[in-house]
Amino acid sequence: MDLDTARARVLDAAEALFYERGVQAVGMDLIRSASGVSLKRIYQLFPAKEQLVEEFLRVRDARWRRRLAEHVTSAGDAHGPREAILAVFDWLHLWFDEPGYRGCAFINAFGELGTVSPSVAGIAREHKEEFRRYFAGLVAAADRPAPLADQLLLLAEGAITTSAITGSAEPARQARDAARTLLNATESA
Amino acid sequence: MDLDTARARVLDAAEALFYERGVQAVGMDLIRSASGVSLKRIYQLFPAKEQLVEEFLRVRDARWRRRLAEHVTSAGDAHGPREAILAVFDWLHLWFDEPGYRGCAFINAFGELGTVSPSVAGIAREHKEEFRRYFAGLVAAADRPAPLADQLLLLAEGAITTSAITGSAEPARQARDAARTLLNATESA
DNA sequence: ACGATGTGAGAACGATGATTCTCCACGTAA
DNA sequence: TTACGTGGAGAATCATCGTTCTCACATCGT
Numbered sequence: 001m002d003l004d005t006a007r008a009r010v011l012d013a014a015e016a017l018f019y020e021r022g023v024q025a026v027g028m029d030l031i032r033s034a035s036g037v038s039l040k041r042i043y044q045l046f047p048a049k050e051q052l053v054e055e056f057l058r059v060r061d062a063r064w065r066r067r068l069a070e071h072v073t074s075a076g077d078a079h080g081p082r083e084a085i086l087a088v089f090d091w092l093h094l095w096f097d098e099p100g101y102r103g104c105a106f107i108n109a110f111g112e113l114g115t116v117s118p119s120v121a122g123i124a125r126e127h128k129e130e131f132r133r134y135f136a137g138l139v140a141a142a143d144r145p146a147p148l149a150d151q152l153l154l155l156a157e158g159a160i161t162t163s164a165i166t167g168s169a170e171p172a173r174q175a176r177d178a179a180r181t182l183l184n185a186t187e188s189a
Numbered sequence: 190m191d192l193d194t195a196r197a198r199v200l201d202a203a204e205a206l207f208y209e210r211g212v213q214a215v216g217m218d219l220i221r222s223a224s225g226v227s228l229k230r231i232y233q234l235f236p237a238k239e240q241l242v243e244e245f246l247r248v249r250d251a252r253w254r255r256r257l258a259e260h261v262t263s264a265g266d267a268h269g270p271r272e273a274i275l276a277v278f279d280w281l282h283l284w285f286d287e288p289g290y291r292g293c294a295f296i297n298a299f300g301e302l303g304t305v306s307p308s309v310a311g312i313a314r315e316h317k318e319e320f321r322r323y324f325a326g327l328v329a330a331a332d333r334p335a336p337l338a339d340q341l342l343l344l345a346e347g348a349i350t351t352s353a354i355t356g357s358a359e360p361a362r363q364a365r366d367a368a369r370t371l372l373n374a375t376e377s378a
Numbered sequence: 379a380c381g382a383t384g385t386g387a388g389a390a391c392g393a394t395g396a397t398t399c400t401c402c403a404c405g406t407a408a
Numbered sequence: 409t410t411a412c413g414t415g416g417a418g419a420a421t422c423a424t425c426g427t428t429c430t431c432a433c434a435t436c437g438t
Contacts, residue, residue, distance in 0.1 A: 379438100380436105380437105381436105381437100381438095382435100382436090383434105383435085383436085383437105384433105384434085384436105385432105385433085385434080386431105386432095386434100387432095388429105388431100389428105389431100390428080390429070391429085392426095392427090393424105393425085393427105394425080394426105395423085395424080396424105397420105398419105398422100399418100399419085399421085400417105400420085401416105401417095401418100401419100402416090402417095403414105403416090404413105404414085404416105405413095405415105406412085407410100407411095407412090407413105
């Protein structure tokens with residue numbers, strides 16, 4: 001097995017396990033057995049667990065935003081910038097329905113490690129900032145006032161955590177309805 | 190020191206430490222030194238750490254909801270049911286500005302332990318369900334359609350986590366603005 | 379073939395944590 | 409006073425975890 005595939009396998013295993021059970025509940029030995037990569041190799045690739053945790057978050061951030069953007073862009077191309085905004089919530093609904101959905105990995109990591117690890121706290125902050133920026137772009141493209149972006153972000157974040165705890169994807173629909181109301185309220189502005 | 194005060198001191202220390210650093214990052218020995226109660230006594234009062242964690246969450250749930258209700262009730266008595274709803278977000282703003290604010294203890298505990306501990310997951314679920322129920326009562330008192338309660342809940346949850354990660358209390362104001370818009374949108378309904 | 383290098387399996391190490399145990403001081407009932 | 413129960417400080421125990429080390433084995437260039 002070459003280094004790149006070993007690295008990918010470790011990151012895949014780490015992502016699945018960290019997301020499912022939290023960071024501290026997952027030992028390096030479990031990542032070894034799940035990935036099939038020896039401890040020695042894992043420590044060659046990541047000098048310490050903390051680096052693996054950071055890389056897991058960075059990889060997840062990139063993939064999460066790419067998947068979101070793909071879904072939203074195709075909806076926006078087909079139905080315009082207003083529908084693009086609502087498509088964010090449709091995508092959340094799809095996400096919430098995935099098996100093993102456990103909320104936002106960044107909120108979870110922040111809650112678990114934010115006090116102790118400034119780098120984890122920073123990555124979580126950046127992820128949320130990127131998400132906010134993304135909403136800001138959609139709102140600008142739809143010619144709505146900028147504060148709407150922050151409000152939509154709150155709806156999305158609320159849906160993410162509420163869905164995780166209740167185990168239902170319904171909050172995505174509720175957030176979408178609220179988002180539509182907020183959009184309509186700026187219609188004449 | 191009698192048993193009741195020892196119990197109170199342990200729970201106070203546990204709440205402060207668990208909330209600040211997360212559950213797994215806090216050892217029983219730290220709770221002992223912070224509370225001034227010997228390990229022997231702690232284990233008399235709580236047969237295992239897990240029981241202490243559960244009790245910490247229950248105590249926090251009760252106090253959190255009592256404090257919220259106090260603030261909202263006084264606003265509602267003075268300015269009516271519509272202002273009572275908005276007062277929830279004013280109270281969130283006060284909470285976010287408290288030193289050491291780190292988001293919702295239940296979301297954090299759920300993220301950290303939800304997979305591994307069904308009882309923690311259950312307590313978190315109950316807490317959120319109570320919060321939702323509280324919103325439902327306010328919405329009913331203000332004669333608004335029931336689905337509004339779910340939407341307001343999402344705004345509040347979103348503000349709670351966003352404020353924790355960004356370190357700013359501003360999301361409370363943004364959520365309040367969005368809530369006002371949603372309220373106005375049902376004005377004529 | 380042979381030495382150098384790298385690898386995997388798993389033991390070893392040192393730290394930390396949850397839980398229990400030991401030992402001793404102290405107050406108290408007889 | 410004395411025997412006793414209680415409680416505290418902290419050592420002991422046992423497990424787990426992050427990290428490193430050992431060692432036997434394979435690979436490969438010469």
